Amino acid sequence: xxxxxxxxxxxxxxxxxxxxxxxxxxxxxxxxxxxxxxxxxxxxxxxxxxxxxxxxxxxxxxxxxxxxxxxxxxxxxxxxxxxxxxxxxxxxxxxxxxxxxxxxxxxxxxxxxxxxxxxxxxxxxxxxxxxxxxxxxxxxxxxxxxxxxxxxxxxxxxxxxxxxxxxxxxxxxxxxxxxxxxxxxxxxxxxxxxxxxxxxxxxxxxxxxx
Amino acid sequence: xxxxxxxxxxxxxxxxxxxxxxxxxxxxxxxxxxxxxxxxxxxxxxxxxxxxxxxxxxxxxxxxxxxxxxxxxxxxxxxxxxxxxxxxxxxxxxxxxxxxxxxxxxxxxxxxxxxxxxxxxxxxxxxxxxxxxxxxxxxxxxxxxxxxxxxxxxxxxxxxxxxxxxxxxxxxxxxxxxxxxxxxx
Numbered sequence: 001x002x003x004x005x006x007x008x009x010x011x012x013x014x015x016x017x018x019x020x021x022x023x024x025x026x027x028x029x030x031x032x033x034x035x036x037x038x039x040x041x042x043x044x045x046x047x048x049x050x051x052x053x054x055x056x057x058x059x060x061x062x063x064x065x066x067x068x069x070x071x072x073x074x075x076x077x078x079x080x081x082x083x084x085x086x087x088x089x090x091x092x093x094x095x096x097x098x099x100x101x102x103x104x105x106x107x108x109x110x111x112x113x114x115x116x117x118x119x120x121x122x123x124x125x126x127x128x129x130x131x132x133x134x135x136x137x138x139x140x141x142x143x144x145x146x147x148x149x150x151x152x153x154x155x156x157x158x159x160x161x162x163x164x165x166x167x168x169x170x171x172x173x174x175x176x177x178x179x180x181x182x183x184x185x186x187x188x189x190x191x192x193x194x195x196x197x198x199x200x201x202x203x204x205x206x207x208x209x210x
Numbered sequence: 211x212x213x214x215x216x217x218x219x220x221x222x223x224x225x226x227x228x229x230x231x232x233x234x235x236x237x238x239x240x241x242x243x244x245x246x247x248x249x250x251x252x253x254x255x256x257x258x259x260x261x262x263x264x265x266x267x268x269x270x271x272x273x274x275x276x277x278x279x280x281x282x283x284x285x286x287x288x289x290x291x292x293x294x295x296x297x298x299x300x301x302x303x304x305x306x307x308x309x310x311x312x313x314x315x316x317x318x319x320x321x322x323x324x325x326x327x328x329x330x331x332x333x334x335x336x337x338x339x340x341x342x343x344x345x346x347x348x349x350x351x352x353x354x355x356x357x358x359x360x361x362x363x364x365x366x367x368x369x370x371x372x373x374x375x376x377x378x379x380x381x382x383x384x385x386x387x388x389x390x391x392x393x394x395x
Contacts, residue, residue, distance in 0.1 A: 004272075004273075006269050006270050006272070007270070007271070007272055007273050007275065007276060009270075010270040010271060010276040011275055011276040011279065013276075014276045014279050014280045014283065015279070017280070017283070018279070018280075018283035018287075021283065021287055022283075022287065025287060025290065025292070025293055026290070026292065031292065032290055032291065032292055033290075033291045033292050033295070034291070034292050034295040034296060034299075036292075037292060162360075162361065164361055170361045170362065
């Protein structure tokens with residue numbers, strides 16, 4: 001009987017330990033992969049878009065302050081990508097089409113940023129943008145020519161890019177929304193087009209009323 | 211030279227940064243070689259702890275159930291895609307891996323396994339089989355990349371490793387069920 005009592009005590013202790021361990025390890029049972037944890041963390045932290053120089057498909061160079069007082073809807077890609085990026089950009093196009101046109105260019109700018117500055121020069125980006133019928137103004141495609149600045153940006157927004165042996169990159173994808181002051185305010189699932197379009201439109205409606 | 215010492219040597223070998231870095235660079239080696247080897251290191255070292263604190267195990271783990279539960283909890287924890295990713299990027303999680311797998315999972319498995327009834331042993335093996343099938347299915351057919359630090363192809367490889375391990379366990383269970391070793395003695 002005494003022996004059993006000890007067994008039950010240790011069993012309960014082990015159970016409690018297990019629950020605490022899983023609770024801490026998954027942020028209260030909400031994030032079972034690093035990606036979900038990452039998105040939660042970003043939305044909590046609201047990191048600033050770092051001061052990096054962008055070079056767009058027209059060869060214009062500017063920093064994020066170019067978009068001051070506008071929301072910026074961002075994706076990260078590289079044009080040689082044959083898997084996720086075309087889908088990501090195609091989905092971005094659909095969000096672009098769904099957002100009411102009076103806001104575009106005035107209150108919101110769409111921006112696709114390449115993390116492969118070597119291959120994605122302005123000419124390549126210009127060709128790529130035509131596939132998606134991006135106008136190069138209200139939806140721009142740009143690279144960050146300086147590798148150090150690029151790394152800084154990817155790190156701030158939690159974009160993980162792993163080069164593989166065939167000149168491709170494995171990377172995580174999402175829609176990023178930066179507010180008028182240059183802070184990241186939302187990270188959205190790039191597969192949920194309607195939801196993303198709705199979220200963005202709502203924010204824009206509220207933003208212009210004020 | 212006793213087995214606790216060999217277990218300790220194995221543990222030190224696994225902790226050495228070049229070895230650890232190499233094993234963690236491939237997803238399937240990370241989960242199916244490094245992690246089990248850490249458990250084995252603890253399994254071997256368990257004798258040292260049992261000799262040192264014989265009363266402790268007898269008192270708190272006399273029927274083996276708390277110990278095996280601890281083992282299962284630690285194993286399941288390290289099968290979450292997130293923990294494996296974080297072990298690569300977060301120092302404290304990495305340290306926790308090197309402590310929890312040998313000293314919590316390995317030691318308690320050694321102490322508990324013999325104390326379990328054959329029903330208990332079979333239930334543990336069956337649960338792990340089901341879990342491995344599930345994880346194999348998850349890693350192979352998951353539409354998304356579960357781990358940020360590994361390529362999708364590595365994820366699929368890991369899935370097949372889980373499935374083959376599960377098949378191995380099923381073969382063992384079948385063997386156990388159909389074959390009576392005493393018939394061959």
